[in-house]
Amino acid sequence: MKQTMPVRSKWIWIDYLYFLLILLGIYFAFLNIVPYERVIAALSATMQDTLWINVFSNVPIIKDIAGFIGKTAIWVMGAITWAVIQIIETLPIVIFSDDLLLETIIRSGGKNKFDINDNDDPIMKAAKKIYNRLPLAVIRNLKYAQIFTYVFDFMLVITIYPPIQGGLADFLFAIATGNYAVINGLNFALSIITLFACEIIALLIIYSNKLVLLYKQSRGLI
Amino acid sequence: MDKMIEYQKQALRADNGNLQYKIIFGLGAAVVMASATTPVVGLAIAVLVFYRCVKNAKSSGRSYESIIQGECIAHALEGDDFKEYSREIGYQKTKEEIEEAFRRNLPFSKAAWEFYRSIKPRVLPPETPEKNIERKFSSEFKKIELPAEQNSEQKTQEFFFDSTLDQKQQVSEFNLLDQIAAPVSNLFVLGVGGSGKGILISNALRKAKQFDPFLKVFVIDPKGNENEAGYWSAADLILKNQVANMTSEEVITWLDSCLNQYQSFATEQEINGNRVLLIIDELLILGHYSKEQKYTRIGSLIISIASLGDVSGRKLWLITQTPYVGAVGLNLSQTSQIPWITLVGESNQLRQWGKALPIPPISLEELEKLRQESPVQRAYCFQEKWLPMPKLTNYSGIDRDLKKQSIYVTQKVWENVKNNPIFKAWEQALLNSEVNNVKEFIELNKFNNSIGELLNTYLIPFNIQLSKKFQKTTKLINK
Numbered sequence: 002m003k004q005t006m007p008v009r010s011k012w013i014w015i016d017y018l019y020f021l022l023i024l025l026g027i028y029f030a031f032l033n034i035v036p037y038e039r040v041i042a043a044l045s046a047t048m049q050d051t052l053w054i055n056v057f058s059n060v061p062i063i064k065d066i067a068g069f070i071g072k073t074a075i076w077v078m079g080a081i082t083w084a085v086i087q088i089i090e091t092l093p094i095v096i097f098s099d100d101l102l103l104e105t106i107i108r109s110g111g112k113n114k115f116d117i118n119d120n121d122d123p124i125m126k127a128a129k130k131i132y133n134r135l136p137l138a139v140i141r142n143l144k145y146a147q148i149f150t151y152v153f154d155f156m157l158v159i160t161i162y163p164p165i166q167g168g169l170a171d172f173l174f175a176i177a178t179g180n181y182a183v184i185n186g187l188n189f190a191l192s193i194i195t196l197f198a199c200e201i202i203a204l205l206i207i208y209s210n211k212l213v214l215l216y217k218q219s220r221g222l223i
Numbered sequence: 224m225d226k227m228i229e230y231q232k233q234a235l236r237a238d239n240g241n242l243q244y245k246i247i248f249g250l251g252a253a254v255v256m257a258s259a260t261t262p263v264v265g266l267a268i269a270v271l272v273f274y275r276c277v278k279n280a281k282s283s284g285r286s287y288e289s290i291i292q293g294e295c296i297a298h299a300l301e302g303d304d305f306k307e308y309s310r311e312i313g314y315q316k317t318k319e320e321i322e323e324a325f326r327r328n329l330p331f332s333k334a335a336w337e338f339y340r341s342i343k344p345r346v347l348p349p350e351t352p353e354k355n356i357e358r359k360f361s362s363e364f365k366k367i368e369l370p371a372e373q374n375s376e377q378k379t380q381e382f383f384f385d386s387t388l389d390q391k392q393q394v395s396e397f398n399l400l401d402q403i404a405a406p407v408s409n410l411f412v413l414g415v416g417g418s419g420k421g422i423l424i425s426n427a428l429r430k431a432k433q434f435d436p437f438l439k440v441f442v443i444d445p446k447g448n449e450n451e452a453g454y455w456s457a458a459d460l461i462l463k464n465q466v467a468n469m470t471s472e473e474v475i476t477w478l479d480s481c482l483n484q485y486q487s488f489a490t491e492q493e494i495n496g497n498r499v500l501l502i503i504d505e506l507l508i509l510g511h512y513s514k515e516q517k518y519t520r521i522g523s524l525i526i527s528i529a530s531l532g533d534v535s536g537r538k539l540w541l542i543t544q545t546p547y548v549g550a551v552g553l554n555l556s557q558t559s560q561i562p563w564i565t566l567v568g569e570s571n572q573l574r575q576w577g578k579a580l581p582i583p584p585i586s587l588e589e590l591e592k593l594r595q596e597s598p599v600q601r602a603y604c605f606q607e608k609w610l611p612m613p614k615l616t617n618y619s620g621i622d623r624d625l626k627k628q629s630i631y632v633t634q635k636v637w638e639n640v641k642n643n644p645i646f647k648a649w650e651q652a653l654l655n656s657e658v659n660n661v662k663e664f665i666e667l668n669k670f671n672n673s674i675g676e677l678l679n680t681y682l683i684p685f686n687i688q689l690s691k692k693f694q695k696t697t698k699l700i701n702k
Contacts, residue, residue: 090243097236107231110291140235140287144242144280151246152273159254173258196247 013222015213022209026202033087033195036161038079045075089150091203093143098207110137151196158195162188227293230308234290234299237332242283246276279330286329298324298335305334306437310496314406314435314536341436399423399613402605403564404431407438407500409529412542414566419601419612420542423566424502425454426615427540431500432457439492442502443481445474445509453618458502460488466508474512482520489537498536501528506543529561564605566612567594585609 057067096102117129164184165172175183249272257265289295297320300308309317321339324331331339403410404427414420431438442455444463455461462481466474489499503509503521513521528539539561546563565582567590582604589609593602597611604610 100232103232103235104228107228107235107291110288137288137291140291141284143287144283145277147242148246148273148276148280151243152250155247155250172254173262176255176258197243200243 013217013220015216019206019209019213022202022205026199026206029194029198029202030083030087033198034076034080034083036158036191036195037083037086038076039161040157041075041078041082045071086150086154087199089146090154091200093147094200094203094207096140096143106137106140110140154196158192162192162195164189164192226311227296230296230300230304230311231290231293233304234296235287237299237301237304242276242279245279246272249273249276282328282330285327289324289327289329295320295324295327295329297321297338298329298331300334301332302334305332305338306496309338309437314437314498338436341434399603399605399610400427400430400615403427405434407431407435407498407538409538409561410540411561411563412540412566413544413546413563415544415568418566418568419599419615420566421451421454421504422615422617423564423603423612424540424542425457425618428455428500428502429457435498437497438500439488439497440500440502441485441488443478443485443504443509445478445505455502456618460484466505466512471512471515474509475516475518478509478513478518478521482524485524493536498538500538500540502540502542504542506541507545510543562606564603566601566603568601583607583609 057063096106117126117133121129162185163172165175166183166185172184175181250269253265253269253272255265256268286295286299290299297305297308297312297317312320317338321335324335325339403423412420412424428440432440440458440460442458442461442463444451444455444461445466447463447465455463462484464477466477469477485501489501492499509521513519525539525541528537541561563582585604590602593609593611594600598614599612601612602609603612
């Protein structure tokens with residue numbers, strides 16, 4: 002039987018829009034890495050000066066190379082921290098939007114791998130119970146992870162992007178006295194973007210992807 | 224199985240609440256409150272927000288687990304998904320799932336919560352109704368509290384009891400309506416005119432609707448008596464006609480059109496996920512004409528609902544004055560799966576029905592004793608037991624025992640009628656006339672039959688009211 006290769010659908014205007022949306026997502030992602038990078042940099046700055054650091058910082062060429070490597074390492078660490086946090090925050094959206102993944106979770110979670118017998122040893126019973134619940138553990142603890150991540154994220158953005166110069170005490174004072182002019186609107190906006198941008202972009206990409214597929218189906222392009 | 228997985232997916236998606244926004248805006252509010260009041264208040268709010276979110280996450284986690292394991296799904300489904308799922312698994316299973324979800328303290332969707340509210344009386348703690356009533360009964364309308372582990376919003380169970388009745392009667396009423404209508408099942412209601420069939424059915428109808436919000440009621444009323452319109456006011460579609468004034472051909476044509484409309488109504492409701500209850504009043508007269516015209520459709524319909532109704536969710540209540548069902552093309556063996564409730568006002572009624580009555584025998588003395596125990600001097604037999612009839616709300620326009628208009632419906636009818644321009648014109652004419660009462664007014668004006676009948680129906684019950692108004696107007700004119 003002759004097999005035909007699946008026909009790749011032609012790029013149309015809606016694909017370009019989708020591509021632009023992904024670019025926008027990447028831009029916001031990079032923008033979002035900055036606060037995490039700053040936190041890593043602040044943590045790194047607290048490191049005590051060591052002999053090796055003093056030596057390298059006084060050698061002209063090595064100083065520049067070491068500085069570049071250090072900054073890159075800080076950025077990479079910041080990006081990793083950002084990625085971990087954003088994955089936890091967007092995981093529920095991804096899981097609940099993915100039909101196949103959800104089906105696999107339901108199928109694997111709905112049946113026990115190990116039957117628990119009455120004559121089982123209590124430790125064995127507990128172990129079987131825990132093992133049987135493992136597929137569910139991810140989805141069950143999803144929201145706990147979300148809570149802790151968002152609380153951490155909130156504290157991070159309020160530190161990196163303080164809504165007012167001088168820290169929280171001044172912010173409280175400005176609100177209490179009604180002196181709103183001293184509030185930094187840009188930092189406030191950046192805080193919101195850092196907290197929710199990835200999630201909103203993930204949602205937009207998922208729904209846009211569905212829309213693109215439907216549009217192409219309606220035009221007989223796939 | 225695949226369909227069930229789709230419902231599980233929908234339930235999981237529906238249960239995915241916006242926890243992240245609650246945390247962030249909660250913490251933001253805590254910061255603002257800290258500035259507006261003191262940092263301690265802000266900190267307390269932040270802790271509270273955190274605690275609430277963790278609690279929410281915990282119950283969501285349990286909900287996810289029960290959905291994935293297929294133990295409870297209904298509680299998380301919203302709107303149409305809930306309705307569709309309920310239709311798929313059946314009412315009883317939905318009820319069990321919702322009760323189980325409630326017991327596990329899982330978060331409810333709006334649709335599930337509404338369903339739960341409709342079945343609340345069925346999830347009372349495992350005590351006898353007598354005990355509940357004994358514990359909480361007083362002279363006022365009472366509220367029965369659920370156990371302390373249920374939250375305050377879910378605590379209150381309202382059972383409205385008439386303070387004029389004693390406890391025994393209250394319990395009896397509770398049991399009777401509960402048995403007939405919650406959940407609704409097929410039923411023959413037997414009793415001669417004035418035995419209380421209409422009152423029983425009108426109360427049971429309301430109970431059934433309260434118990435099952437997805438129940439739609441279709442009524443065929445061949446009597447068409449306006450005074451009894453209140454019986455059916457809780458129904459969704461009522462087809463009525465005064466067959467007493469019609470020829471047998473006309474009756475059968477009308478009946479056939481009723482059955483056509485019922486079929487369309489039932490099909491439409493089933494598509495929408497609802498269940499349908501058909502109530503046929505005065506089966507005796509319809510049976511008589513059906514026999515005369517050799518019309519077998521009504522008999523076939525009764526047999527098909529009685530035999531297959533459970534599959535489609537269709538139910539049937541038949542109201543008749545005689546146990547002889549042969550007239551509609553039925554026999555007792557064909558309808559043996561339909562339980563009978565027999566209402567008896569006068570003891571000698573039983574003798575007339577004789578052995579045709581599908582009920583356990585009772586001596587006239589025992590029957591008389593039960594009648595005396597009843598506040599309405601009636602007894603009923605249901606599920607092989609004879610009991611005194613409790614007092615039920617009269618939703619019709621007339622109290623046949625006291626031969627006077629029932630306050631409940633006359634007020635209702637009055638509301639409808641008093642704004643009618645024709646009625647206002649009559650009323651004005653009456654007030655401007657020199658008659659002393661409504662009867663004189665009708666005789667004086669020699670109204671034709673239909674107008675006279677309407678005036679008799681609507682004006683005479685308010686004779687006193689109008690007379691007072693008339694006297695007042697006369698006094699004013701005299702002055």
